[in-house]
Amino acid sequence: xxxxxxxxxxxxxxxxxxxxxxxxxxxxxxxxxxxxxxxxxxxxxxxxxxxxxxxxxxxxxxxxxxxxxxxxxxxxxxxxxxxxxxxxxxxxxxxxxxxxxxxxxxxxxxxxxxxxxxxxxxxxxxxxxxxxxxxxxxxxxxxxxxxxxxxxxxxxxxxxxxxxxxxxxxxxxxxxxxxxxxxxxxxxxxxxxxxxxxxxxxxxxxxxxxxxxxxxxxxxxxxxxxxxxxxxxxxxxxxxxxxxxxxxxxxxxxxxxxxxxxxxxxxxxxxxxxxxxxxxxxxxxxxxxxxxxxxxxxxxxxxxxxxxxxxxxxxxxxxxxxxxxxxxxxxxxxxxxxxxxxxxxxxxxxxxxxxxxxxxxxxxxxxxxxxxxxxxxxxxxxxxxxxxxxxxxxxxxxxxxxxxxxxxxxxxxxxxxxxxxxxxxxxxxxxxxxxxxxxxxxxxxxxxxxxxxxxxxxxxxxxxxxxxxxxxxxxxxxxxxxxxxxxxxxxxxxxxxxxxxxxxxxxxxxxxxxxxxxxxxxxxxxxxxxxxxxxxxxxxxxxxxxxxxxxxxxxxxxxxxxxxxxxxxxxxxxxxxxxxxxxxxxxxxxxx
RNA sequence: GGUCCGGUAGCUCAGCUGGAUAGAGCAACAGCCUUCUAAGCUGUGGGUCUCGGGUUCGAAUCCCGACCGGAUCACCA
Numbered sequence: 001x002x003x004x005x006x007x008x009x010x011x012x013x014x015x016x017x018x019x020x021x022x023x024x025x026x027x028x029x030x031x032x033x034x035x036x037x038x039x040x041x042x043x044x045x046x047x048x049x050x051x052x053x054x055x056x057x058x059x060x061x062x063x064x065x066x067x068x069x070x071x072x073x074x075x076x077x078x079x080x081x082x083x084x085x086x087x088x089x090x091x092x093x094x095x096x097x098x099x100x101x102x103x104x105x106x107x108x109x110x111x112x113x114x115x116x117x118x119x120x121x122x123x124x125x126x127x128x129x130x131x132x133x134x135x136x137x138x139x140x141x142x143x144x145x146x147x148x149x150x151x152x153x154x155x156x157x158x159x160x161x162x163x164x165x166x167x168x169x170x171x172x173x174x175x176x177x178x179x180x181x182x183x184x185x186x187x188x189x190x191x192x193x194x195x196x197x198x199x200x201x202x203x204x205x206x207x208x209x210x211x212x213x214x215x216x217x218x219x220x221x222x223x224x225x226x227x228x229x230x231x232x233x234x235x236x237x238x239x240x241x242x243x244x245x246x247x248x249x250x251x252x253x254x255x256x257x258x259x260x261x262x263x264x265x266x267x268x269x270x271x272x273x274x275x276x277x278x279x280x281x282x283x284x285x286x287x288x289x290x291x292x293x294x295x296x297x298x299x300x301x302x303x304x305x306x307x308x309x310x311x312x313x314x315x316x317x318x319x320x321x322x323x324x325x326x327x328x329x330x331x332x333x334x335x336x337x338x339x340x341x342x343x344x345x346x347x348x349x350x351x352x353x354x355x356x357x358x359x360x361x362x363x364x365x366x367x368x369x370x371x372x373x374x375x376x377x378x379x380x381x382x383x384x385x386x387x388x389x390x391x392x393x394x395x396x397x398x399x400x401x402x403x404x405x406x407x408x409x410x411x412x413x414x415x416x417x418x419x420x421x422x423x424x425x426x427x428x429x430x431x432x433x434x435x436x437x438x439x440x441x442x443x444x445x446x447x448x449x450x451x452x453x454x455x456x457x458x459x460x461x462x463x464x465x466x467x468x469x470x471x472x473x474x475x476x477x478x479x480x481x482x483x484x485x486x487x488x489x490x491x492x493x494x495x496x497x498x499x500x501x502x503x504x505x506x507x508x509x510x511x512x513x514x515x516x517x518x519x520x521x522x523x524x525x526x527x528x529x530x531x532x533x534x535x536x537x538x539x540x541x542x543x544x545x546x547x548x549x550x551x552x553x554x555x556x557x558x559x560x561x562x563x564x565x566x567x568x569x570x571x572x573x574x575x576x577x578x579x580x581x582x583x584x585x586x587x588x589x590x591x592x
Numbered sequence: 593g594g595u596c597c598g599g600u601a602g603c604u605c606a607g608c609u610g611g612a613u614a615g616a617g618c619a620a621c622a623g624c625c626u627u628c629u630a631a632g633c634u635g636u637g638g639g640u641c642u643c644g645g646g647u648u649c650g651a652a653u654c655c656c657g658a659c660c661g662g663a664u665c666a667c668c669a
Contacts, residue, residue, distance in 0.1 A: 359663075454606095458598065458605090461604070
């Protein structure tokens with residue numbers, strides 16, 4: 001039972017004994033005592049004022065006296081300030097809490113729910129490398145999966161790869177025309193970057209053709225439609241759909257280059273998937289589901305042959321599901337993918353980590369899946385996150401303003417290496433490999449924390465001109481706290497046990513209290529799908545520890561009981577930091 | 593125009609299921625390394641929580657209305 005729960009039982013008894021009134025749990029409000037007052041936890045008594053018909057300060061005092069007398073030794077002291085009853089909890093309670101935390105190897109982990117959650121994230125197109133927008137998506141998706149695991153879900157991480165369509169044909173065509181057989185091996189380029197270059201090349205040549213056609217008197221619409229490159233790309237798509245062996249072989253070859261490139265990026269980023277779906281395998285399934293819906297009357301066909309869903313009853317529009325030429329659209333594919341997934345796994349909750357620009361899409365998808373008889377349709381969660389913006393606005397690949405994921409990670413690790421030059425190299429017996437490994441962890445930690453600490457719903461700003469900080473409220477700050485603790489633990493005697501009761505310093509107490517919050521923080525992050533909640537907590541914990549570390553000596557403390565307590569405290573702070581950062585996908589270095 | 597989301601210090605962000613004098617970091621300034629790692633610690637300055645109403649013991653937080661910014665409303669994905 002948590003402290004709040006224990007105290008709530010007592011408060012109910014107190015109020016009943018003092019005023020003969022019953023109060024609901026919802027009327028009992030606890031908050032952390034503000035630092036300017038003495039106490040650990042504060043009861044807000046305003047909700048009782050009307051019932052008890054007394055002044056707030058008087059009620060607070062009376063309850064405080066009752067709790068001190070009948071609180072089974074839990075409440076050591078109290079003070080009442082207006083309607084706030086500040087309670088000082090007995091040191092013995094806190095020490096017991098710390099010991100309980102210490103013996104719990106999976107502290108923070110919630111009980112198994114015996115339910116399966118599938119989390120879809122990343123979902124790249126195979127025509128260009130990953131950029132900063134994908135980075136936010138990947139980091140959020142991975143962290144959400146970890147957080148929900150900690151909340152007792154069985155989680156399956158999944159990725160739907162957008163591997164077919166006109167955009168893929170564009171880079172294929174450009175490669176055929178201008179590539180001279182260039183490969184990742186021949187060029188030394190990562191496969192996804194190589195393909196991305198040809199995608200850009202297509203766009204450049206296409207624009208030239210449009211300009212030529214317009215110079216010859218065509219209007220813009222016509223020029224865009226009739227440009228030879230576009231016609232060729234469309235022809236290639238038709239061949240792809242008709243299983244043309246040559247086109248399929250080229251497609252398979254070029255996609256394999258991209259996958260190799262993506263794998264490298266994913267691995268570096270530290271994200272992974274349990275099951276990957278490919279749109280080329282799911283879009284036909286989607287078509288057949290739509291046909292079924294057509295047969296059951298859920299959808300209707302227009303004269304031109306296109307298939308639509310009428311969503312006007314749901315307050316939305318009409319939505320296209322199959323084009324008049326019978327080809328599928330995005331929505332069709334998502335229906336097919338959903339069907340396959342629910343064939344493959346007993347999914348209790350489906351979560352899509354997709355940017356907020358697709359909110360409408362998922363609102364529609366939810367309704368459509370529901371109409372098609374999928375029980376999970378109404379329950380699907382669109383984890384919608386905000387855009388990453390640059391100082392001059394959105395990232396646009398065509399204007400060359402994208403921040404490339406690989407470049408960014410390189411830059412972060414380089415910066416970390418540069419910053420740590422004077423520091424890490426002075427560590428005893430450090431090898432170059434270890435120094436590089438530290439720079440990798442710290443650089444990526446800085447990037448991940450920077451992105452995850454922002455409330456996912458909000459758009460966030462990234463300024464490439466200003467490098468991401470390594471000081472202050474940052475990942476490295478928290479990693480550093482961990483490394484410091486490890487250093488102390490290495491130097492401590494191997495055996496230390498907590499002897500008889502010691503009294504706690506305020507800094508020690510604040511730390512224990514902070515550690516006690518962790519399970520509730522994990523639950524909160526899970527309920528709100530928010531890695532930011534974990535970030536804020538990890539930062540607060542690190543701050544509390546650094547303050548403790550500065551004021552109180554651990555190894556030089558002469559009193560062996562106190563020394564043991566501080567070691568126990570340090571050890572568990574490190575444990576929780578590692579756990580919390582783990583939920584964010586951030587690794588901890590043993591030294592830095 | 594309809595719908596959804598956001599607006600808090602010079603900048604980047606917490607706080608938002610109502611609670612005490614609104615918090616961090618960066619940037620600026622001033623201190624602290626013969627003592628467990630100074631990527632640290634301490635202090636100073638910096639606010640009309642966009643604006644106006646309302647709800648109540650109490651509003652950055654909830655409700656209504658403006659204003660500003662973003663997203664979306666495709667036979668794109």
